[in-house]
Amino acid sequence: MKVSEELSQLAETLSNPFVESWKKEGGKIVGYTCTYMPEEIIYAAGILPLRLRGTGCVGTAIADAYLSRIAHCSFARSVLELALTGEYDFLDGVVFTNGCDHTRRAYDNWRAQEKTPSFMHMIPVPHVLTEDGLQWYREEVTAFKEHLEESFGVEVTDESLTKAISVYNETRSLLKQLYELRTRKSPPITGAETLKIVVAGVSMPRDRYNQMLKQLLDEISGREGISDYRARMMIVGSVNDDPALVELIEDTGGLVVADSQCFGARLFWDLDEETGDPLNNITARYYHHIPCPRMYGEYPTRFDFVKDAARKADVDGVILQTIKYCDLHGVDNAMLEKDLEEEGIFALRLEREYGPLADMGRIRTRVQAFIERLEGERNG
Amino acid sequence: MDRKPTVWEEVAALLEGVSALPEDYEALQELARSLPPDTGSMLKGFVSPKFMKMSLAGLKIFAIAFNELVKKRAEGKKVVFRAFNFPPELLHAMDVAPMCTEAAGIVPMMAIGGDRFFDAAIEAGLPETLCSGHRPTVGMILDGRELQPDVIVNAGPGSCDANAKIHEYMAKTWGIPLLNLDAPYYHDERGLAYYQREFRRMVSRLEEIIGQKMDYDKLREVVENANRATELMLEIQEMKKAVPFPLPNLYGVMVQLMKYVWAGREETVTFFQIAHDTAKELVEKGEGAFPNQRVRSLWVYSGIYYDMEVWNWLEDVGVIFLQDHFGYFPEKLIDTSTIDTMLDGLGERCFNMPMTRQMKGAWDAPYGWAEDMIFLARELKADCAIFSGHLACRQAWGSYRLLKDKLKSELGIPSFRFEADILDRRITPISALKDKIEEFVSTIA
Numbered sequence: 001m002k003v004s005e006e007l008s009q010l011a012e013t014l015s016n017p018f019v020e021s022w023k024k025e026g027g028k029i030v031g032y033t034c035t036y037m038p039e040e041i042i043y044a045a046g047i048l049p050l051r052l053r054g055t056g057c058v059g060t061a062i063a064d065a066y067l068s069r070i071a072h073c074s075f076a077r078s079v080l081e082l083a084l085t086g087e088y089d090f091l092d093g094v095v096f097t098n099g100c101d102h103t104r105r106a107y108d109n110w111r112a113q114e115k116t117p118s119f120m121h122m123i124p125v126p127h128v129l130t131e132d133g134l135q136w137y138r139e140e141v142t143a144f145k146e147h148l149e150e151s152f153g154v155e156v157t158d159e160s161l162t163k164a165i166s167v168y169n170e171t172r173s174l175l176k177q178l179y180e181l182r183t184r185k186s187p188p189i190t191g192a193e194t195l196k197i198v199v200a201g202v203s204m205p206r207d208r209y210n211q212m213l214k215q216l217l218d219e220i221s222g223r224e225g226i227s228d229y230r231a232r233m234m235i236v237g238s239v240n241d242d243p244a245l246v247e248l249i250e251d252t253g254g255l256v257v258a259d260s261q262c263f264g265a266r267l268f269w270d271l272d273e274e275t276g277d278p279l280n281n282i283t284a285r286y287y288h289h290i291p292c293p294r295m296y297g298e299y300p301t302r303f304d305f306v307k308d309a310a311r312k313a314d315v316d317g318v319i320l321q322t323i324k325y326c327d328l329h330g331v332d333n334a335m336l337e338k339d340l341e342e343e344g345i346f347a348l349r350l351e352r353e354y355g356p357l358a359d360m361g362r363i364r365t366r367v368q369a370f371i372e373r374l375e376g377e378r379n380g
Numbered sequence: 381m382d383r384k385p386t387v388w389e390e391v392a393a394l395l396e397g398v399s400a401l402p403e404d405y406e407a408l409q410e411l412a413r414s415l416p417p418d419t420g421s422m423l424k425g426f427v428s429p430k431f432m433k434m435s436l437a438g439l440k441i442f443a444i445a446f447n448e449l450v451k452k453r454a455e456g457k458k459v460v461f462r463a464f465n466f467p468p469e470l471l472h473a474m475d476v477a478p479m480c481t482e483a484a485g486i487v488p489m490m491a492i493g494g495d496r497f498f499d500a501a502i503e504a505g506l507p508e509t510l511c512s513g514h515r516p517t518v519g520m521i522l523d524g525r526e527l528q529p530d531v532i533v534n535a536g537p538g539s540c541d542a543n544a545k546i547h548e549y550m551a552k553t554w555g556i557p558l559l560n561l562d563a564p565y566y567h568d569e570r571g572l573a574y575y576q577r578e579f580r581r582m583v584s585r586l587e588e589i590i591g592q593k594m595d596y597d598k599l600r601e602v603v604e605n606a607n608r609a610t611e612l613m614l615e616i617q618e619m620k621k622a623v624p625f626p627l628p629n630l631y632g633v634m635v636q637l638m639k640y641v642w643a644g645r646e647e648t649v650t651f652f653q654i655a656h657d658t659a660k661e662l663v664e665k666g667e668g669a670f671p672n673q674r675v676r677s678l679w680v681y682s683g684i685y686y687d688m689e690v691w692n693w694l695e696d697v698g699v700i701f702l703q704d705h706f707g708y709f710p711e712k713l714i715d716t717s718t719i720d721t722m723l724d725g726l727g728e729r730c731f732n733m734p735m736t737r738q739m740k741g742a743w744d745a746p747y748g749w750a751e752d753m754i755f756l757a758r759e760l761k762a763d764c765a766i767f768s769g770h771l772a773c774r775q776a777w778g779s780y781r782l783l784k785d786k787l788k789s790e791l792g793i794p795s796f797r798f799e800a801d802i803l804d805r806r807i808t809p810i811s812a813l814k815d816k817i818e819e820f821v822s823t824i825a
Contacts (some may be wrong), residue, residue: 018544065776065779065781066779066781066782067777067780068780069776070768070769070771070799071769071771071772071773071774071777072774072777072778098538098565100541100774101541101542101775101778102774102778102780103699105743105774105775105777105778105779106778108742108743108744108778108779108782109778109779109781109782111742112743114783122565122742124564124565124566124807126564127537127538127544127560127562127563128537128560128562128578130562130578130581132581133562138563138572138705149593155694162718168613184819207651218552239409279494293545294541295549296534296537296544296545296558296562297548297558297560297561298535299548299552322507323396323508323772325507325509326507327509327510327511327541327542327545327772327774328541328545330509330510331506331507331510331545331546331548331549332505332545332548333505333540334504334505334506334507335552337505338505351507
């Protein structure tokens with residue numbers, strides 16, 4: 001099996017052979033949400049960090065007794081459903097951030113159950129970028145590290161953190177190389193495949209992932225490149241770990257060549273500083289990375305990132321997707337649509353549901369119409 | 381004036397006439413009949429027939445607030461929007477026109493109607509699932525009917541994504557400064573200290589932006605007024621424990637108006653004094669504010685405001701509105717001896733405003749939603765809890781089930797939940813809601 005196929009498979013399930021092997025060897029696994037959760041800490045503790053997803057969730061009947069179908073996003077409900085139905089029982093711990101009102105209430109409801117992972121932790125992240133906020137976050141990251149050490153009987157040293165930084169920076173650099181290839185006129189990889197590769201990275205041991213990522217870059221460098229697309233697309237918005245959405249866009253004639261998503265560029269774009277106090281470096285990197293819409297007053301940075309990425313990848317249009325009830329991306333996308341169009345970058349706002357709950361027929365029609373608009377604009 | 385009056389000007393003119401009414405319920409009903417339906421309904425809804433003095437003192441606040449806003453705007457003063465959960469005392473001490481973002485939209489909606497303003501915000505690209513507390517304000521301004529603010533104080537971060545985000549949207553859309561006040565996750569000493577530093581930073585930035593230093597003598601005067609109102613309000617809170625209940629349901633609504641729109645002003649002290657004296661007299665006589673009190677209901681989230689007449693109707697069917705979470709202000713008096721004590725005191729008050737206090741952290745955190753609602757249910761001898769499931773509130777919907785179970789297991793009281801938009805009447809018909817409430821009450825009374 002090619003390495004691209006091996007990695008791509010990992011996006012399809014919650015667990016996978018790497019996870020099973022890790023557990024079999026006595027390794028611990030801590031699940032987490034959000035790009036404001038510093039993975040390096042878990043890695044440095046010798047524990048496998050695994051990003052929580054709603055993959056495989058086909059309904060949210062139990063979660064809906066705690067969160068609400070009429071108020072909460074289907075991602076948060078799907079994750080909670082999988083937790084409450086035992087699908088995440090292989091985890092030894094869980095850590096959330098107060099990333100948004102939906103996910104932090106998912107955490108509350110998970111934590112309130114009788115049966116929970118023995119380690120549960122919340123990392124409160126400030127919603128503004130200030131010196132004071134950075135200090136607060138530093139204290140919270142330190143508290144998380146200490147809780148992890150105490151609960152799992154491990155020690156997270158400066159040396160282990162320094163190694164973690166090196167490993168994670170390598171991932172980020174490799175993924176940036178992958179993203180660079182996507183900006184070519186004939187990219188060697190689709191958007192859907194790229195998303196699967198990104199998801200794989202947060203679903204398996206990181207050292208092994210880096211090895212495979214290097215092999216992947218070698219593998220795809222020999223590909224012919226994709227040129228039979230009707231429009232180059234960028235995808236922006238709510239949490240999206242579901243390749244099906246991107247596949248749908250690409251089946252319709254688009255080729256997704258860039259993104260600004262938390263299972264995407266926003267996850268890995270910024271590097272840790274490698275000199276100086278490692279915990280400070282990690283904290284600073286996570287606090288200041290390409291901001292999620294939860295960071296108030298930081299819209300200009302988000303817009304610049306989207307605009308620059310769109311231009312660099314020479315996209316024809318940007319799809320601004322929002323999971324229903326997601327206030328953060330819903331409002332940001334309204335602003336982005338206006339500003340991108342003013343910059344001459346065409347944009348489509350699209351409301352959707354998460355994963356298998358999605359209304360694919362409607363989305364396909366909207367994407368088709370958008371592509372036709374882009375073709376019309378291109379052809380004058 | 382050649383130009384079309386703004387919504388605020390229309391509302392200011394309308395309310396000025398209403399607040400000049402004599403304390404005569406018949407005259408008021410007569411007036412209500414002559415007004416457009418929405419206006420008449422709002423007027424009747426904001427008046428408790430047996431408590432005209434209190435009602436008119438409350439209504440007067442609307443008139444004064446909107447008139448002052450219009451007047452100061454005409455004088456070229458800066459208009460400062462701030463969310464309901466930012467205490468207005470600070471702004472009343474500055475030479476600006478402060479306005480509660482939510483009130484700027486909701487009050488005109490109530491007074492002159494206009495469902496289209498909800499929709500105008502959606503047409504501008506905002507999600508239809510966004511909180512209706514803000515959509516009409518945005519809609520009115522986008523619709524060209526309104527004067528936009530000059531600066532926004534955003535107290536939403538941490539307590540409500542939607543609230544925070546809409547203020548960010550407004551600032552960005554109108555190209556005006558946004559001052560964010562970040563509520564930390566924890567309600568403890570460390571959290572308070574962080575928040576007080578945020579508050580001071582905001583004050584400094586505000587002074588820079590409006591080009592005006594804080595007048596601390598004026599601030600002392602305002603805070604002293606606020607303290608007098610707080611003393612009265614806390615005494616009223618104690619009297620709410622009485623059986624029978626000594627306040628009209630409308631009090632629970634008006635207390636929010638006083639705190640969110642006009643805290644620190646003399647007219648608010650007057651309102652609380654009237655409410656206080658009214659309740660005291662009834663308590664001393666052992667009488668209730670209305671007869672046939674069957675059920676003491678604690679509304680654990682919000683009341684509903686798309687039909688203000690519901691409050692008097694609840695009295696008619698024997699349901700006491702003890703209060704809701706938005707009307708709970710467990711605050712301290714502020715030490716006015718120094719600038720520092722006043723600023724830190726206001727910072728702490730802001731930290732304890734509804735939503736910020738209860739929703740910024742875990743559902744079961746100290747001083748969180750569950751703890752406060754269990755406390756209130758116990759203190760006020762609630763027979764039941766009612767959750768007006770405001771569709772846009774991710775926070776409340778996300779912890780209601782846990783709260784409901786806790787109310788049952790710890791206090792043995794039942795809860796009733798309904799789905800609605802507390803401001804948009806197009807979601808749940810008031811007739812259907814009344815039927816449900818009556819059915820629930822009949823099962824427990």
